[in-house]
Amino acid sequence: MTDAALIDSIKYFHRAFPTGVTIVTTTVDSQPYGLAVNAFASVSLDPPLVMVCVKSTSSTYQRLFAEDHFGVSILSNEQARVAQVFAQSGVDKFSQIAWSCGNSGVPLIDDASAQMEFTVRSRMPAGTHTIFVGDVTRACAFGRPPLVYAAGKFYDGGKLVPLD
């Protein structure tokens, strides 16, 4: 068992690391499922691989093992409400937002900053989370500024000030 003080310090450490906000989605028996994930990363460009890391207590977690096609939508600076919808559990998230089906049938969030579809190559259970690594089949970006998440709050990625 990891020391509670160490866990607290790790959480504090992570608060110092800004990320975008992604919605990871899949379809099971024609029903859309998804959750908000900030642990998304590029792994390799050739072959094109990405990874997402999902907490095992998430209500969508079990369904991610039975499906091979995942979607990733990077939310835009105008989609903080979408992030809040997907942070909930036990509600019909997809009736509250605008979305469309991707080429592989996975749901993708309309008006996102960027969208991607990938096919899961491997699943790596690691403590409280599982890492899903997949081959990207399609990716596109729309030029909309991203939603930024840092220290428990959302920020407007369109108002970032470049450092010279």
Added chain:
Amino acid sequence: MNNANANIVLAFWEAVNAKQYDGLDGFFTKDYVRHTLHGVISAADFVKILRDRGDAFPDLVSTILDTIENGEKVAYRWGSVGTHRAAYLGIPATNRNVRAQGITISRIKEGRIAEDWSSWETLNVLHSLNVFPL
């Protein structure tokens, strides 16, 4: 009765395929031990493994593909096929078909299995599901 010991092993796996877990104890000697890659386990431990596996792969069938007898020992090559329908080793159902295979050597004493040496590695099943626990 040249194949008497092999027949005991075959009967054991027929009972496993029929999910007759409560009756499996009768196949083992009281001091049965099973040597695995992760140490030695008891008959009760082994039956629990088989029961958990049967629950996770309800259509699981294990086939004995080859047997070689040498005195009190039987070496057998086996293959199993099943569909992952419920959580197994903490991994949620993938609904995928899985094949496993291995070789076991059993020591037979007075008509019961007294000792097993198994090459089977639990992780092989997870790896065939493309699941790689860290």
